[in-house]
Amino acid sequence: MKKLEIYDFDKSHYERPNQKWVCGRLEHGCPCHVGPDQKGRCRAVNDKLFECTPWKDEDRWKCARPKSLGGACEDGPSPTGVCCRQIPACQPRLSHRARRGRIVVYSAMLGAGVLLVFLFGIFTKDFTSPGSLTTPHSAITAKLEGQDDCSICHTAGEGDALAWVNRAFKQHDVGIKESEKCLDCHRQAGDIKGKESESLALNIHGIRAERLQKSTEKVSAKKDEVQLFPIADIANVKNSFVTSLANREIIKSEKDGKIEYHKVACSTCHREHHGRNYDLTKLTNQQCQTCHTVKFSSFAHGHPVFEKFPYDRRTRIMFDHTTHFGEYFEQKKQEGMKNIPNKCNACHKLDEGDQLMVVKTFEETCIQCHEKAILKPDEDINVIRFPGFLMEDFYAQSKQFKMRPKFKKWPSVDEEDSGEATDFMRLLLSKDEEMEDEDISEYMETFLFDLIAESPADEDENEIKAINAYVLMIQRLCDEIAKEDNSALKERLEKVLKISIGNEKLKNLFPNVSDMLQVVQARVLPPINAKRKERFSAFEFEEKELPTGWYFSGYTLKYRPAKHSDPVMKTWLDLMAKTYNTDKVDPEGNTEGNTHYVFNTMNRCLKCHSVDKSEEKDTVWKINWKPNKPSNQGRFNRFSHAPHLALLDDVGCVKCHTLKKMKEPENPEPGKTYDIFVKAKYNEIYEGRDPHAFMSNFEFMKKDLCAKCHVKSRAGDNCTRCHNYHVNPFEPALNTTINEIQGKKVSKVSLDHFKKNAELLPIQKEVVKK
Incomplete structure (x- = not known):
């Protein structure tokens, strides 16, 4: 409580606070102005020291004692100029500073001794434990041989006290390594076991740096529009002043002009050892705003306005x-x-x-208005059509060119019954080797995109070849679809669509059509004439039957959807959408591509x-x-x-x-x-x-709609009430660990740890037995 020292030459004692020893008469308020030496010896003992050195004024000596020591004495110096007041000897003593220093040293030595006893003794872990774990973590790190196994979570857990000290000075780096231990049990949704190096769990918010930077720039653009601290909310200004220390180097740095975001240790936000019932996920608004570019006082005052919320697509x-x-x-x-x-x-x-509002099923909501539009009884899907032509003319022309027909049976019908290729045929036959024959390619394109001729033209050998090839292509396609072994059909589709097709998807393209096609082939391919047409009548589709699924009518294999979410419709549309227009083949440019045909044939779903x-x-x-x-x-x-x-x-x-x-x-x-x-x-x-x-x-x-209730005094405005820190949630720790144990693949937490534990949960005991 002393006032500052006065340094006037005639009023001040020149105190030396850094000296180890002080004059013994200091406590009486009259210390000598010389003081003891550095070894604590009084200088007045061996040397005769006087209070002043007299000065001579003409022929008379005068006392030179300063006012700080009482001023000139009454007796004055001797006639020879010697001071008459000798400094008396004293017993120097330690200064306050020296005594404090010794107390500090002795206390430090005592403290170090106590620490050594506890850190390297038998009570080490009990002494160093900062507190109880939360209930879920304490169940995992249960007692092992009477001691807590700190090494399950802490990298320095197996080391001595020096390892803990070293860890304290490398907090960030060690924190990241310890966070990797956390990820042994807590796995972020979407992470794949064995590919931990690709995990984004320790990234800020668990997202890629590009997305974080884009989000930051988006919010920063509105920074000038944000009303940070209104006068009515002065109380929050002090709290937010602390959060202004943002954008620290530990969060991000710049390298080669590019911002790099560092990983964040789990312990940055999740603080353990605060008791059994402590909420590890609880974060304060100040913690959230520490790193955020735009800072504000509350949700109602300063939070950025909503932009196109909640509809983003x-x-x-x-x-x-x-x-x-x-x-x-x-x-x-x-x-x-x-x-x-x-x-x-x-x-x-x-x-x-x-929590979330979902849409009810089609049967609960839309069926009464939209069922007829889906089934469309008058617009069934044509899959394979057997085009008819005059067989007599074909055989005559073949004989003229000395060509033997490559098929013996085919329906011989008039022009009215002949039909063009279906959209499915245009797609499925587009890559057959016959389509690449230069002599007949022009005819083949005509057959697929137009009508097959009623009869071959005279003196046109290539048309006869084209008809032979076209019939064989249709027969081959039917055989591939009807066979139980669908490898040939799979090869055809992968060649046409240029993608790999799984077996399950392949089964859903032509389900239960094998028997139907075999019957169709048996009845269509034999020659049909006026006398034998009755063989077909029983098999023809009659409108009153209203079939669903596969049926045959008008020399065409057709399909009628049975219900909403028909698997055949869904599978074909998915396949066409996946490969849409990857192979454009229309020579006249009237359509948009190969898959366009089938896609538009089945587009009733796309309404x-x-x-x-x-x-x-x-x-x-x-x-x-x-x-x-x-x-x-x-x-x-x-x-x-x-x-x-x-x-x-x-x-x-x-x-x-x-x-x-x-x-x-x-x-x-x-x-x-x-x-x-x-x-x-x-x-x-x-x-x-x-x-x-x-x-x-x-x-x-609008944000104002939510801000009516979400204020501190009502519904609360904590950041984590509406926002996730982890963009992708983490899977439950216990389930993940048990799955790994059942799979006989445990990474860091050893199975012996659970076997030795006498306080296991019942579900864990069952896992250990297995």
């Missing part, structure tokens, strides 16, 4: 809410149809976890199921067979519908999901603009195959 099912509720349902109601949807829950329901450009390798398009099932995986944010449904009033879901208007209201509010839904534009955008180019049926949500 078009719906997978082409269902237009605006037109359905505005026109279609009203028309059906007037027609007398019952159970017309009038509320959102007619088509939507909560999932099993009571509702949208098609997207595929991002997968070796796949052109992707058909969305199911509506979107929202998932938190791969997303920064999450939302649970269940707790919000209780807040809805009479208007229901449209309190948040506001349906767009089909036209402006008759009495619009002054100054308000309306986002109008345009049906033509909605349909046109779907034809572009880009899922992110869309017109939503609903208006985008």
Whole structure:
């Protein structure tokens, strides 16, 4: 509590705070101005030291004692100029600083001794333990021979105290290695066992640096628009001041002009040893904002505004809410149809976890209006057609050119019964070797894209060859489809489509058609004449039978879908979409490509199921067979519908999901603009195959809608209430570990650890037995 020292020459003692010894009379307030030497000896003992050195004023000596020591003495110096006041001897003593230093040294030695006893003694692990583990982790690191096995999680667990000290000075690097131990049990969704080097689990948010940088740039662009700290929220300014120390080098660095994001150890956010019931996943807003570029005080004040939330792509099912509720349902109601949807829950329901809203099944929602459009009894699918021509003319021409026909049986019909090739035949026969014969290729293209001639032209040997080849191609195709061994059919399809086809998909292309084709071949290929046509009548399709699946009619093998989600339709469309237009063969440019034929023949499904450009390798398009099932995986944010449904009033879901208007209201509010839904534009955008180019049926949500409740005093505004740190969730630790043990492949946590444990959970005991 002393005031600062005064350094005036006539008032100050020149104190030496760094000296080890001080004058013995210091405690009485009258220390000498010389002081002891460095060894603690009083200088007045051996040397005669005086309080001053007199000075001579003309012929008289005067006292030179400074005011700090009392000023000039009354007696003054002797006539010879010697001071009359000798400095008395004293017993020097240690300064406060020296005594403190000794206390520190002795205390440090004592502390080091105690540490050595506990760190290298029998109580080492009990002494160094910072606290109890959480219940799930304490179950894994159960007692082994009376001691906790720290090495299961800590790299220095098997070492001595020096190893722990070394670990403390290499915190980040060691933390990453220890995090790899965490990943032995906690595996991120999507990671593959044996490919841990490809895992993104330790990346910031578990995502690639490119996506993180893109997200950062997107948010940073709005930084100037964010109201960081309003005057009414001054209390949060102090808290957020700490978080302004962002973008530390430990998070990212720059190399060759490119930003590199470092990996983050699990222990950065998940702090263990805080007790059995501690929540390891709990994070504060200040922790989240430590690294974030844009910092703000709360969700209501400063959080970036929503942009096109929550719709980031078009719906997978082409269902237009605006037109359905505005026109279609009203028309059906007037027609007398019952159970017309009038509320959102007619088509939507909560999932099993009571978090997400999912779409009900087709049978629960759409069947009464769309079943006929799917089955289309008058538009069954033509698969293989047996084209007829005048056999008599063919045999005559063959005989003229001394050519023996390569087939003995084929239906001889008139021009009215002859038919062009089906879309399936154009696709499946397009790569046969006969198509590459230069002499007959022109005829072959005519047969596939037009009608086969009623009879061969005179003096045209190549047409006879082409008819022979065409018939053999059809017979060969039928044989390949009818055979139980589908290897030849698989080879044909892979040659045509230039992709690999699995056996399961191959079975779904022509299921249960073998017997049908054998009967067809037996009845079609023998010569047919007017007298024997009755043989065919019993096999011909009659409209009153209303068959589903495969049937034969008009010299054509046909297929009629049996129900919604027909496996044959689905498999063929998937295959065509995957390889769409990979091989363009139309010589006149009238069609878009080889797979275009079959795709358009079966496109009745695509009235509702949208098609997207595929991002997968070796796949052109992707058909969305199911509506979107929202998932938190791969997303920064999450939302649970269940707790919000209780807040809805009479208007229901449209309190948040506001349906767009089909036209402006008759009495619009002054100054308000309306986002109008345009049906033509909605349909046109779907034809572009880009899922992110869309017109939503609903208006985008505003942040203010959520901020009415999500404030600290009401529903809470903690960052982790709505946001995931880990974009991809982690699988349960116990299940992953058990799976590895059952597979007899345990990496870091040894099986002996579980065998020795006397306090195993029942499920773990069963695993150990196995």
